[in-house]
Amino acid sequence: MISILFISEVPMTLFGVSGNYASALYISAIKANALDKVEAELLDLVEASKRSAQFSAFMKDLSVGAETRVNAIKEICAEAKFSAIVKNFFVLLAENGRLRHLDSIAKRFTELTMAHRGEVKATVTTVIPLPPEEEKDLKETLQDVIGQGKKVHLEQKFDPSILGGLVVQFGQKVFDMSIKTRAKQMERFLREPINFDI
Template sequence: MLVILAENGRLRHIESIAKRFVELTMAHKGEVKAIVTSVIPLPPQEEKELKETLQEIIGQGKQVKLEQKIDPSILGGLVVEFEQKVFDMSIKTRARQMERFLREPINFGSL
Protein backbone atom coordinates (compact mmCIF):
# COMPACT_ATOMS: atom_id res chain seq x y z
CA MET A 1 0.00 0.00 0.00
CA LEU A 2 2.83 2.41 0.89
CA VAL A 3 4.52 1.72 -2.44
CA ILE A 4 1.31 2.54 -4.33
CA LEU A 5 0.87 5.74 -2.33
CA ALA A 6 4.49 6.72 -3.03
CA GLU A 7 4.20 5.95 -6.74
CA ASN A 8 1.12 8.16 -6.97
CA GLY A 9 2.64 10.99 -4.91
CA ARG A 10 0.18 10.58 -2.06
CA LEU A 11 2.38 9.76 0.92
CA ARG A 12 1.44 13.14 2.40
CA HIS A 13 -2.06 11.73 2.94
CA ILE A 14 -0.90 8.78 5.07
CA GLU A 15 -2.07 10.35 8.33
CA SER A 16 -5.61 10.98 7.11
CA ILE A 17 -5.72 7.48 5.60
CA ALA A 18 -4.68 5.97 8.94
CA LYS A 19 -7.31 8.02 10.83
CA ARG A 20 -10.02 6.94 8.41
CA PHE A 21 -8.94 3.30 8.73
CA VAL A 22 -9.25 3.54 12.52
CA GLU A 23 -12.73 5.06 12.13
CA LEU A 24 -13.82 2.26 9.80
CA THR A 25 -12.41 -0.39 12.13
CA MET A 26 -14.23 1.15 15.11
CA ALA A 27 -17.49 1.31 13.13
CA HIS A 28 -17.10 -2.35 12.18
CA LYS A 29 -16.65 -3.25 15.87
CA GLY A 30 -19.63 -1.10 16.87
CA GLU A 31 -17.47 1.40 18.74
CA VAL A 32 -18.10 5.14 18.86
CA LYS A 33 -15.29 7.53 19.75
CA ALA A 34 -16.29 10.44 21.96
CA ILE A 35 -13.83 13.27 22.55
CA VAL A 36 -14.30 15.16 25.81
CA THR A 37 -12.47 18.45 26.21
CA SER A 38 -12.12 19.93 29.70
CA VAL A 39 -9.81 22.25 31.60
CA ILE A 40 -8.56 19.48 33.91
CA PRO A 41 -8.71 15.69 33.61
CA LEU A 42 -12.09 14.29 34.60
CA PRO A 43 -12.16 12.37 37.88
CA PRO A 44 -12.84 8.65 37.34
CA GLN A 45 -16.40 8.84 38.72
CA GLU A 46 -17.35 11.75 36.43
CA GLU A 47 -15.76 10.00 33.45
CA LYS A 48 -17.79 6.87 34.23
CA GLU A 49 -21.04 8.86 34.53
CA LEU A 50 -20.37 10.72 31.28
CA LYS A 51 -19.62 7.46 29.50
CA GLU A 52 -22.89 5.97 30.79
CA THR A 53 -24.85 9.03 29.67
CA LEU A 54 -23.30 8.91 26.21
CA GLN A 55 -24.03 5.20 26.04
CA GLU A 56 -27.73 5.95 26.66
CA ILE A 57 -27.72 8.59 23.90
CA ILE A 58 -25.92 6.38 21.37
CA GLY A 59 -28.01 3.33 22.18
CA GLN A 60 -27.54 -0.40 22.40
CA GLY A 61 -25.28 -2.24 20.02
CA LYS A 62 -22.52 0.37 20.15
CA GLN A 63 -19.78 0.88 22.70
CA VAL A 64 -18.46 4.31 23.72
CA LYS A 65 -14.70 4.86 23.66
CA LEU A 66 -13.91 8.03 25.61
CA GLU A 67 -10.88 10.17 24.73
CA GLN A 68 -10.03 13.10 26.99
CA LYS A 69 -8.42 16.33 25.81
CA ILE A 70 -7.21 19.12 28.07
CA ASP A 71 -7.73 22.70 26.85
CA PRO A 72 -7.41 25.53 29.39
CA SER A 73 -8.77 28.02 26.85
CA ILE A 74 -12.37 26.78 27.36
CA LEU A 75 -12.18 28.22 30.92
CA GLY A 76 -14.42 25.52 32.41
CA GLY A 77 -17.24 23.14 31.56
CA LEU A 78 -17.04 20.47 28.86
CA VAL A 79 -17.08 20.09 25.11
CA VAL A 80 -18.25 16.64 23.99
CA GLU A 81 -17.88 15.52 20.35
CA PHE A 82 -19.19 12.25 18.92
CA GLU A 83 -20.86 11.00 15.74
CA GLN A 84 -20.60 14.42 14.06
CA LYS A 85 -22.34 16.06 17.04
CA VAL A 86 -20.84 18.68 19.34
CA PHE A 87 -22.22 19.56 22.77
CA ASP A 88 -20.40 22.72 23.81
CA MET A 89 -21.05 23.43 27.48
CA SER A 90 -17.87 25.44 27.98
CA ILE A 91 -17.73 28.69 29.91
CA LYS A 92 -15.95 30.29 26.96
CA THR A 93 -18.92 29.63 24.66
CA ARG A 94 -21.45 30.71 27.29
CA ALA A 95 -19.53 33.98 27.78
CA ARG A 96 -19.53 34.62 24.01
CA GLN A 97 -23.28 33.98 23.85
CA MET A 98 -23.89 36.35 26.76
CA GLU A 99 -21.70 39.03 25.20
CA ARG A 100 -23.55 38.72 21.88
CA PHE A 101 -26.90 38.94 23.71
CA LEU A 102 -25.82 42.04 25.65
CA ARG A 103 -24.60 43.77 22.48
CA GLU A 104 -27.91 43.30 20.63
CA PRO A 105 -30.05 46.42 20.52
CA ILE A 106 -33.23 46.35 22.57
CA ASN A 107 -36.44 46.55 20.59
CA PHE A 108 -38.83 48.46 22.86
CA GLY A 109 -41.61 48.19 20.28
CA SER A 110 -42.14 44.52 21.08
CA LEU A 111 -42.51 45.09 24.84
Protein backbone atom coordinates in the same frame (compact mmCIF):
# COMPACT_ATOMS: atom_id res chain seq x y z
CA MET B 1 -20.48 -4.06 -10.40
CA ILE B 2 -17.04 -3.68 -8.81
CA SER B 3 -17.93 -0.38 -7.14
CA ILE B 4 -21.13 -1.87 -5.66
CA LEU B 5 -19.14 -4.80 -4.25
CA PHE B 6 -16.53 -2.39 -2.88
CA ILE B 7 -19.07 -0.18 -1.10
CA SER B 8 -20.97 -3.15 0.34
CA GLU B 9 -17.85 -4.51 2.05
CA VAL B 10 -16.96 -1.44 4.10
CA PRO B 11 -19.00 -0.42 7.17
CA MET B 12 -19.12 3.20 6.00
CA THR B 13 -18.38 4.99 2.75
CA LEU B 14 -15.30 7.22 2.75
CA PHE B 15 -14.30 9.67 0.04
CA GLY B 16 -11.11 11.27 -1.24
CA VAL B 17 -7.60 9.86 -1.57
CA SER B 18 -7.31 8.90 2.11
CA GLY B 19 -10.77 7.36 2.18
CA ASN B 20 -10.15 5.26 -0.94
CA TYR B 21 -6.81 3.91 0.30
CA ALA B 22 -8.19 3.27 3.80
CA SER B 23 -11.17 1.40 2.34
CA ALA B 24 -8.93 -0.75 0.11
CA LEU B 25 -6.69 -1.64 3.07
CA TYR B 26 -9.74 -2.41 5.22
CA ILE B 27 -11.14 -4.83 2.62
CA SER B 28 -7.76 -6.59 2.33
CA ALA B 29 -7.48 -6.86 6.11
CA ILE B 30 -11.01 -8.25 6.47
CA LYS B 31 -10.44 -10.83 3.70
CA ALA B 32 -7.23 -11.96 5.43
CA ASN B 33 -8.95 -11.95 8.85
CA ALA B 34 -6.17 -9.66 10.10
CA LEU B 35 -7.95 -6.39 10.94
CA ASP B 36 -6.38 -5.88 14.39
CA LYS B 37 -2.87 -6.76 13.19
CA VAL B 38 -3.11 -4.47 10.17
CA GLU B 39 -4.41 -1.60 12.30
CA ALA B 40 -1.60 -2.04 14.85
CA GLU B 41 1.08 -2.10 12.15
CA LEU B 42 -0.37 0.90 10.35
CA LEU B 43 -0.45 2.91 13.57
CA ASP B 44 3.11 1.78 14.40
CA LEU B 45 4.41 3.34 11.17
CA VAL B 46 2.43 6.53 11.79
CA GLU B 47 3.96 6.78 15.28
CA ALA B 48 7.44 6.13 13.85
CA SER B 49 6.97 8.97 11.37
CA LYS B 50 5.94 11.30 14.21
CA ARG B 51 9.01 10.37 16.27
CA SER B 52 11.48 10.87 13.41
CA ALA B 53 11.58 14.24 11.68
CA GLN B 54 13.88 12.74 9.03
CA PHE B 55 11.48 9.88 8.26
CA SER B 56 8.53 12.27 8.21
CA ALA B 57 10.35 14.57 5.77
CA PHE B 58 11.25 11.57 3.57
CA MET B 59 7.59 10.52 3.37
CA LYS B 60 6.48 14.00 2.31
CA ASP B 61 9.33 14.66 -0.16
CA LEU B 62 7.98 14.11 -3.68
CA SER B 63 11.41 14.80 -5.20
CA VAL B 64 12.59 11.38 -3.95
CA GLY B 65 12.32 8.92 -6.83
CA ALA B 66 9.71 6.15 -6.69
CA GLU B 67 12.36 3.40 -6.72
CA THR B 68 14.20 4.95 -3.75
CA ARG B 69 10.92 5.35 -1.83
CA VAL B 70 9.87 1.75 -2.54
CA ASN B 71 13.27 0.30 -1.54
CA ALA B 72 13.30 2.31 1.69
CA ILE B 73 9.76 1.20 2.58
CA LYS B 74 10.59 -2.45 1.83
CA GLU B 75 13.58 -2.20 4.16
CA ILE B 76 11.51 -0.59 6.92
CA CYS B 77 8.76 -3.22 6.59
CA ALA B 78 11.28 -6.08 6.68
CA GLU B 79 12.98 -4.65 9.76
CA ALA B 80 9.62 -4.09 11.52
CA LYS B 81 8.43 -7.57 10.42
CA PHE B 82 5.19 -6.14 9.03
CA SER B 83 2.65 -8.52 7.53
CA ALA B 84 2.48 -8.98 3.76
CA ILE B 85 -0.76 -6.94 3.55
CA VAL B 86 0.77 -3.93 5.28
CA LYS B 87 4.07 -4.23 3.42
CA ASN B 88 2.28 -4.38 0.05
CA PHE B 89 0.09 -1.45 1.06
CA PHE B 90 3.06 0.72 2.05
CA VAL B 91 4.87 -0.22 -1.17
CA LEU B 92 1.76 0.81 -3.13
CA LEU B 93 1.72 4.17 -1.32
CA ALA B 94 5.43 4.62 -2.06
CA GLU B 95 5.00 3.75 -5.74
CA ASN B 96 2.10 6.18 -6.12
CA GLY B 97 3.74 9.02 -4.17
CA ARG B 98 1.06 8.81 -1.47
CA LEU B 99 3.21 8.27 1.64
CA ARG B 100 2.52 11.86 2.63
CA HIS B 101 -1.13 10.87 3.17
CA LEU B 102 -0.27 8.11 5.65
CA ASP B 103 -1.51 9.95 8.74
CA SER B 104 -4.91 10.79 7.24
CA ILE B 105 -5.22 7.28 5.75
CA ALA B 106 -4.59 5.82 9.21
CA LYS B 107 -7.26 8.07 10.74
CA ARG B 108 -9.78 7.02 8.10
CA PHE B 109 -8.81 3.36 8.55
CA THR B 110 -9.42 3.71 12.29
CA GLU B 111 -12.88 5.13 11.54
CA LEU B 112 -13.60 1.98 9.53
CA THR B 113 -12.32 -0.38 12.22
CA MET B 114 -14.35 1.44 14.89
CA ALA B 115 -17.48 1.22 12.74
CA HIS B 116 -16.74 -2.48 12.17
CA ARG B 117 -16.57 -3.03 15.95
CA GLY B 118 -19.69 -0.97 16.59
CA GLU B 119 -17.73 1.79 18.32
CA VAL B 120 -18.60 5.47 18.22
CA LYS B 121 -15.82 7.97 18.83
CA ALA B 122 -16.70 10.81 21.15
CA THR B 123 -14.26 13.63 21.85
CA VAL B 124 -14.52 15.59 25.08
CA THR B 125 -12.55 18.83 25.35
CA THR B 126 -11.79 20.20 28.80
CA VAL B 127 -9.27 22.55 30.44
CA ILE B 128 -7.87 19.77 32.66
CA PRO B 129 -8.24 15.97 32.53
CA LEU B 130 -11.59 14.66 33.73
CA PRO B 131 -11.42 12.73 37.01
CA PRO B 132 -12.05 8.99 36.40
CA GLU B 133 -15.51 9.11 38.02
CA GLU B 134 -16.65 12.03 35.81
CA GLU B 135 -15.22 10.34 32.72
CA LYS B 136 -17.17 7.17 33.61
CA ASP B 137 -20.39 9.17 34.13
CA LEU B 138 -19.93 10.99 30.82
CA LYS B 139 -19.29 7.72 29.00
CA GLU B 140 -22.46 6.20 30.50
CA THR B 141 -24.51 9.27 29.50
CA LEU B 142 -23.18 9.13 25.94
CA GLN B 143 -23.87 5.39 25.86
CA ASP B 144 -27.52 6.14 26.74
CA VAL B 145 -27.67 8.75 23.97
CA ILE B 146 -26.30 6.48 21.21
CA GLY B 147 -28.23 3.44 22.42
CA GLN B 148 -27.51 -0.26 22.59
CA GLY B 149 -25.47 -2.08 19.96
CA LYS B 150 -22.78 0.62 19.83
CA LYS B 151 -19.90 1.23 22.21
CA VAL B 152 -18.58 4.69 23.11
CA HIS B 153 -14.87 5.24 22.61
CA LEU B 154 -14.04 8.41 24.57
CA GLU B 155 -11.06 10.58 23.62
CA GLN B 156 -10.01 13.49 25.83
CA LYS B 157 -8.52 16.71 24.49
CA PHE B 158 -7.38 19.74 26.44
CA ASP B 159 -7.93 23.37 25.48
CA PRO B 160 -7.37 26.13 28.07
CA SER B 161 -9.17 28.65 25.84
CA ILE B 162 -12.60 27.17 26.74
CA LEU B 163 -11.98 28.48 30.31
CA GLY B 164 -13.88 25.61 31.97
CA GLY B 165 -16.80 23.27 31.44
CA LEU B 166 -16.60 20.90 28.51
CA VAL B 167 -17.33 20.43 24.81
CA VAL B 168 -18.50 17.00 23.68
CA GLN B 169 -18.48 16.00 20.01
CA PHE B 170 -19.58 12.72 18.46
CA GLY B 171 -20.70 12.15 14.91
CA GLN B 172 -22.20 15.42 13.67
CA LYS B 173 -23.35 16.47 17.14
CA VAL B 174 -21.60 19.04 19.33
CA PHE B 175 -22.65 19.85 22.89
CA ASP B 176 -20.83 23.01 23.95
CA MET B 177 -21.10 23.49 27.70
CA SER B 178 -17.92 25.52 28.02
CA ILE B 179 -17.64 28.63 30.18
CA LYS B 180 -16.36 30.53 27.15
CA THR B 181 -19.56 29.82 25.19
CA ARG B 182 -21.81 30.51 28.19
CA ALA B 183 -20.00 33.82 28.77
CA LYS B 184 -20.56 34.82 25.13
CA GLN B 185 -24.26 33.92 25.40
CA MET B 186 -24.55 35.97 28.59
CA GLU B 187 -22.77 38.91 26.94
CA ARG B 188 -25.20 38.78 24.00
CA PHE B 189 -28.14 38.65 26.42
CA LEU B 190 -26.84 41.65 28.39
CA ARG B 191 -26.35 43.70 25.21
CA GLU B 192 -29.94 43.20 24.10
CA PRO B 193 -32.11 46.29 24.70
CA ILE B 194 -34.43 46.03 27.67
CA ASN B 195 -38.10 46.79 27.10
CA PHE B 196 -39.46 48.51 30.24
CA ASP B 197 -42.97 48.91 28.77
CA ILE B 198 -43.99 45.32 29.56
